[in-house]
Each structure stands twice: as structure tokens, then as C-alpha cells.
């Protein structure tokens with residue numbers, strides 16, 4: 248796969264997992280935990296036995312798909328097959344894929360249980376069970392499903408738990424159903440990755456959208472993920488951004504599965520450059536090229552912050568995380584900093600002049616890139632003719648003006664959301680289920696639909712920058 252060295256979590260957990268011990272592995276986001284459990288799981292496989300021998304359970308459909316893809320890459324030379332099993336996809340298609348004798352399955356809990364009940368999956372030969380994003384999987388809402396799945400496995404198996412966060416209370420819970428697990432924590436001072444620059448902006452709720460647009464114009468991220476608190480919020484935000492000419496698409500638990508997958512594919516290929524999401528996209532997703540994460544709304548849990556911003560700064564790359572906090576939410580911001588053990592740097596609301604400067608800089612960068620790539624050679628003759636009658640500076644200035652995108656001021660109004668209040672209360676079910684709102688994306692509650700006709704399929708002639716008809 249082109250990896251030259253194991254990452255610390257791989258180096259520490261692969262030998263232990265190979266001894267057959269149960270283990271809990273904790274290491275920062277983007278540090279290769281998938282391979283850390285994938286390799287030992289594959290080493291355990293008996294190729295003479297045509298049965299599913301390893302099971303990875305993940306909290307979201309996109310993550311189950313991604314883990315299956317990564318395991319298929321790791322297992323390619325050994326011809327180890329992994330089938331993804333997740334909700335929202337035609338179950339008959341999955342039944343057919345399961346008949347193809349995969350050695351591994353990567354699944355979301357609900358759909359896996361469905362297969363177990365229909366007896367369309369056989370788990371008699373399972374040797375390894377992995378809970379990816381283990382703390383989330385053992386959180387309320389998933390624990391019963393996980394228990395039911397584990398109860399249906401008759402064989403002796405090894406249990407591997409992985410996550411970037413592992414709150415004590417979840418760790419205790421996990422130890423109850425593991426056999427003397429080894430705890431492998433890649434020690435680092437901070438919970439978040441060093442190469443993510445972390446900023447916060449203090450603002451009023453009704454300033455958020457314009458401030459976001461200004462920042463996007465100034466920084467022109469390659470790929471950005473914007474997290475909103477609820478499904479409705481995500482719909483409104485992605486519609487608003489599209490109205491202003493950005494290539495944005497939304498993803499949350501109420502969007503049909505085939506559309507969710509399409510959206511992720513387009514984002515990965517760069518044909519949309521902004522993904523607006525609930526926490527459904529907070530965990531595990533590994534999309535290279537994500538340079539910016541914006542927390543348009545503060546996350547409910549400090550853990551969620553760690554995972555959200557971890558969508559950037561992966562595998563040693565650099566990234567930026569910008570968190571919006573309204574004046575009444577400063578306690579929450581502090582709670583996040585206490586948990587990550589890292590201070591965020593305050594960023595001021597950018598002025599209009601800064602936007603103009605940013606837009607001009609982006610146009611300059613584009614010109615230079617074109618020169619470097621030698622893409623404008625066909626225009627040399629036209630350029631020489633122009634320069635016979637005009638000053639070089641005037642010509643370049645005009646070209647820059649054509650390239651620069653005027654900041655778009657199309658009015659966009661979002662429904663206001665209430666600020667997060669007080670400190671988060673753990674172990675208080677009522678409060679917590681209130682808090683979770685529509686963010687979880689598991690489609691169990693808060694089904695606010697009502698999406699307008701959003702134009703997702705506008706043509707895009709260049710990756711990244713927003714060419715719209717305001718160009719001239």
C-alpha cells in the first residue's frame with residue numbers, strides 16, 4: 248500500500264492483537280487505526296475455511312463502506328474479501344454478496360442484526376470482532392444492538408476496540424464484556440492532532456452564515472467539511488451556500504442512502520468542494536484533501552469535537568479547524584479545550600476588505616498556477632498583440648478582475664438555533680437525548696425533512712474555486 252513505516256498505534260497494537268488477546272486501542276484521529284486492526288484480523292484468517300471469520304462494526308453506513316474498501320485493499324494480495332453490510336442498501340444485493348464467501352464483513356449494527364434474524368449471515372466461525380469508534384458504539388443507542396450481535400456469535404472470539412476517544416465510563420463498560428483487555432494508548436499530550444491549527448470565532452448566531460462565506464472566500468479551501476447541529480440546519484446551510492455559488496452538498500441521516508453515497512463520491516473526487524454534515528460524518532471518514540473543518544455550530548460533546556476536526560490533518564498532513572461559538576456558549580468552548588488539553592486561537596470576524604484581498608490573492612494564485620503548468624501557451628500570440636497597445640499592468644489587472652469572484656451577497660436566512668446551554672451532563676439520559684437532537688444521523692428521531700429544490704448538479708468547470716455567472 249506504499250506505507251513505509253507503521254504508525255505508533257500499528258506498531259504497538261498489531262503484535263498484541265496477534266497473540267489473540269482482547270485489546271482497547273486509542274490513538275489520535277487519522278493515525279491508521281483501520282490497518283492496526285485490519286492486519287491482525289487478516290493474519291487470523293484460515294483460507295481453507297470458507298466462512299466469515301472477522302467482523303468490524305461501525306456506527307455509520309459511510310464508515311462501514313470505507314472500512315470494507317480499506318480492508319479489501321489490505322487483503323488484496325492474500326485474496327481476502329470483505330463485504331460491507333449496511334442499512335439503506337437493497338438487502339438482496341447484500342445477501343448475494345454474502346453468498347460469495349467473504350472472509351470479512353464490515354457492518355452497521357442495525358442491518359447486521361437484520362441479516363442475523365433472517366439467517367442470511369453465518370457467524371459461527373467468527374474469530375475477531377472489532378468495534379471501530381468503540382466509544383460511540385457502546386454509547387446509548389447502540390449498546391443493545393452490539394450486545395445482541397455478540398450474543399449471536401457462538402464461537403470463541405477476540406474483541407478489539409478502537410477509537411480516538413475513550414471516556415473512562417465507556418472503558419469500564421467495555422471491560423465488562425472483554426477478557427482482560429490490554430489497553431494500548433498512544434500517549435500524546437493532547438487528544439487532538441498537532442498538525443491541525445485550531446481556531447474559534449466568537450459571534451452572534453445571525454452572523455454565522457456571512458462570516459462563514461467570508462472565510463471560505465478568503466481561505467478558498469481545497470475541500471471543506473462544515474458541521475451543523477441538526478438535519479434541518481444542514482439542509483438550510485447547503486442550500487444557502489449553493490445559492491451563493493459554492494459547490495456544497497449536505498449529508499445527514501434522513502437523506503436517501505444512494506444520495507448519501509453519491510454525495511460522498513462527488514466530494515472525494517472534488518466535484519463538490521464543500522460537504523455540509525451532521526455528526527453522521529464526524530467519525531472515521533478518511534477523505535484526503537480536506538484542508539478545513541468548520542464547526543458552524545458547536546458540537547454537543549467534546550468527544551464529537553475531536554472527531555469532527557479529525558477529518559482534516561490526517562496521515563501527517565496539515566489542516567485547519569475553525570469553530571463558531573456564540574457569546575453564550577463560551578462555557579462549552581472551554582469544556583472542549585479542557586478535554587483536548589489544547590487552546591484554540593481566537594480569530595476575528597474578517598472584514599470586507601480582507602475578503603477582497605483574499606479573493607484577489609486567490610486569483611493571483613490561479614494565474615501563477617496556470618503559468619507554472621504551462622497551460623496558457625495557446626494564448627501567447629493574443630497576449631503579445633494585447634501588449635502592443637496596452638500596459639502590461641493594465642492587462643494583468645483586467646485578467647485578475649475576470650478571475651476574481653466578487654463576494655456574493657445574495658440574502659440567505661437560516662432558522663436560528665438555540666445556543667447550547669450549561670455544561671454537558673453525562674449519565675443523564677433525559678438531558679442527553681434532548682441534546683442529541685437530530686445530530687446523530689441515525690434516523691431514529693427528529694425527522695425533519697422539507698428540503699427545497701436544491702440545485703446540486705450545476706456544472707463545474709474547475710475544481711475548487713467557485714466559478715459562477717458573477718465572474719464578469
Ligand SMILES: Nc1ncnc2c1ncn2[C@@H]1O[C@H](COP(=O)(O)OP(=O)(O)OP(=O)(O)O)[C@@H](O)[C@H]1O
Pocket residue numbers: 250251252253254257274275276277278279280281282410411530531532533557558561562
Ligand atoms: N503506516 C502508514 N503510513 C502512512 N499512511 C498510513 C499508514 N497507515 C494508514 N495510513 C493512512 O492514513 C490514513 C488514516 O488512516 P485511518 O482512517 O485508519 O485513521 P484512523 O486512526 O482510523 O482515524 P479516525 O480516528 O479518524 O477513524 C488513511 O488514508 C490510511 O491509508
Ligand SMILES: [Mg+2]
Pocket residue numbers: 280281379531
Ligand atoms: Mg478510523
